[in-house]
Amino acid sequence: MILKTALLGAVAAISLAPAAFAERGSDGHVNILYWQAPSTLNPYLSGGTKEIESASLIIEPLAGFDETGAVFARLAAEVPTLANGGVSEDLTSITWKLKPGLLWSDGTPVTSADVVFSGEYCMHPEGGCAQLSKFEGVQSIEAVDELTVKVTFKAPKPNPYLAFVGGTSPILQKAQFAECLGAKAQECTEANFNPIGTGPFTVTEFRTNDVIQMAANANYRDPAKPAFATLTLKGGGDAASSARAVMETGEFDYAWNTQIAPDLQESMAAGGKGIFVNAFGTLVERIEMNLTDPSPDLPEGERSTKAHPHPILSDIKVREALSKAIDRALLVEVGYGNAGRPTCNLVPAPANYASDNTGCIAQDVEGAKALLAEAGWADTDGDGILDKDGKKLSLLYQTSTNAVRQDFQALIKQWWNDIGVEVELKNIDASVYFGGDPGSPDTFQKFYADVEMYANNFDGTDPEAYLAAYTCEKAPSPETQWQGENINRFCDPAYDALVAELGQTGDVAKRGEIAKQLNDMLTKNTFTIVPLVDRGRLSAASNTLGGVVLNTWDTELWNVSDWFRVK
């Protein structure tokens, strides 16, 4: 047995060997398909995943996240930490050192001035930078010498790996973007479409919302990489057809986000030309409970505000019963297949921050009925719907228009009907639902419904900002133009105090403990948020493409420099 394993290992090592010694550009051409086409290559102006990921082939940050969520150095010589003195003891500054001898693709040296400039570019008040939150709390960014940059924060920053870490905040070349600061950023089409970078590839042709042609960067820091000489990133179509182009026709090597129905996943995988790769991050499909009264009988400006608590859902027993009635495993089977798994957590990962809460996974219809009876709900008029004090247990359940979400709505409606809850379903076009227009009654922030469903995640590996969204003052209301992320209008002084504590804690283990407590307060302790499915990334890779490691913590194309052709 051991001999067999050893032989297999030797065979594997031999088959990998050509890749390890490959020269730059020796593997020809690679085709990547994004069914949503990138519209620009400047992630500071877009914020969209498709733009961030396609740009990550060309421009790079100081450090990135690997597939485990750990920070690793890209342009930086090493990751600054408290231990190596890169992060100051009082957590108010971080000092980055660039790798010596780095060159831009045009042959000029990368210096600390480029890093300082990238910060200025995004923090310019008129620039409309989409990644501004990465620079929140930054007091100054200064060049100490040619290769050293010091970022100083206004207050202690326990998680300093925000600015210049991950595909969302790459380094731009100062010489190219110097004229593009502030309002001018919108007019620099040439620079936005053809950024000069340090990544494994350079742009040869960019067609907005269509296709990007790239060639290996002659000045890339690793002389043996990338293995591919040229790369095409095509956009357009839909998830099913892009999966087909990899799995069935074999025209493409890699297709991004091939989120298709589970039965289609199986039949395409049987094609044998490629495999689906999946990995789990922090995206959680959840039901949010409205703790305020959305009744249309209330005057405008008082609906869904904390002036009126919700007549039904203010009772924790009802919320718990609604959660118990759901069979999350079946939802995964129907909607996501391999790309999903049941979860009870708002923060399902990374391991340090994920609570061990699994109490909601098993469906418990009888338990749900008992809870409702305990809360005083009974079917007094025999119509199958519970009532209490003449009020029926009837809920309006809204979400965005999307095939999987409508399937979920139908299933959950059935389960809730089984425990005597009347459910009215509503779906709203995503551009309105997520559009945030304060004039529209149908935005998810306004929440003119009793329960609603959508998915959200957080950027990077630290959930602090994500959990801090549920403090009292972040509840959307007419006074805030209905902006705010605490859409449940959850308000607990103990929660706010714990969030403040998290903001001052630097020790990673302690941070994990606090984050778990916060997660539990929102989920299993109060059922304010009822998580359903932990949604992974699902992409398709051809059998002839080697080196693909799916990463949910950073851009999916994070290690394209390591990709090679399997021969």
Add this chain to the structure above:
Amino acid sequence: MLTYTLRRLLLAIPTLLFISLVIFLLIDLAPGSPMSQVPLTVPPDVKQKMMEALGADQPMIVRYLLWLKQFFLIEPLHVIDSWTGLHLAGDAQRVVSWQSRSPVAEVIAQRMPQTLTVVGLSYLIGVLIALPIGILSAYRQYSWFDQIGTFFSMIGFSVPTFFTGVLMIVVFSVWLGWFPSVYDTTLVVDDWASLKLQVRQMAMPVTVLALFNASQISRFMRASMLDNLGQDYVRTARAKGLTEQVVVLVHVLRNSLIPVVTVIALGIPTIFGGAIITEQVFKVNGLGALLITAIYANDLPMVQTLTFIFAVLIVLFNLVADILYGILDPRIRYD
């Protein structure tokens, strides 16, 4: 005829201005926001700043007047600049897409070739197939040929392109492997090998669209021929001893073409509109795909400019159809 054309062209100006206002109001009042595709991880105050940088938070009337100025003044100046090498437009802001921050006109110019080759060619092929089928079907009404023609045009008419398109991909790309399922817009045709590639990648989208166009136009042609074949002048022509060929192809066909020409002329603007569904299925990424992604992203300047160009084309081709009437039928005079 010339004064008529001039009068119509002058009348078109207020019409088009009114259309541009209606389009603008429709797009602007429709629910949705340019920020709806920005991930939820971007906080609301940052989204607000992004809206300000785009100018999307300005009052409606300001944005409309700005668009009018950009479209009717600055864009033409840019065209003149690029022809003559002058610098009339200066640094004035052009109509810029909210998705890509690039000038809308450049994106449209980039998309035009693939739309014209794929959708235009399919229209041309559709017309070339439809006319003979329509003529022969009418001349031999209720024959086998007519029945088969009717059957196929019913299929072409009633089966949607998103079905025929995907069906063709499954048969010809997945099973047989003859044609690519993804259109390569960057292919440059400069030798026989690349021409062959171009023909292969165009085969499926062109067939799908040509079937749809041909079925529509052949029905018009057949109906119009049938109307004329029973007329007195046809009997007279035959009585004079003219050959069947002359009777059908000269006398009947010319008269029957009048309504068909209108249909064909009015269909030409739809070529520029692209074929939203077919382009999406085969990833041709022409004007149709451009329009639909812009609509999804609430990219107001792009949608406004594209739909306005379509409106201009429709108004123009209406005029062309009216003028063609006069050429085909000398009795029709507008002056």
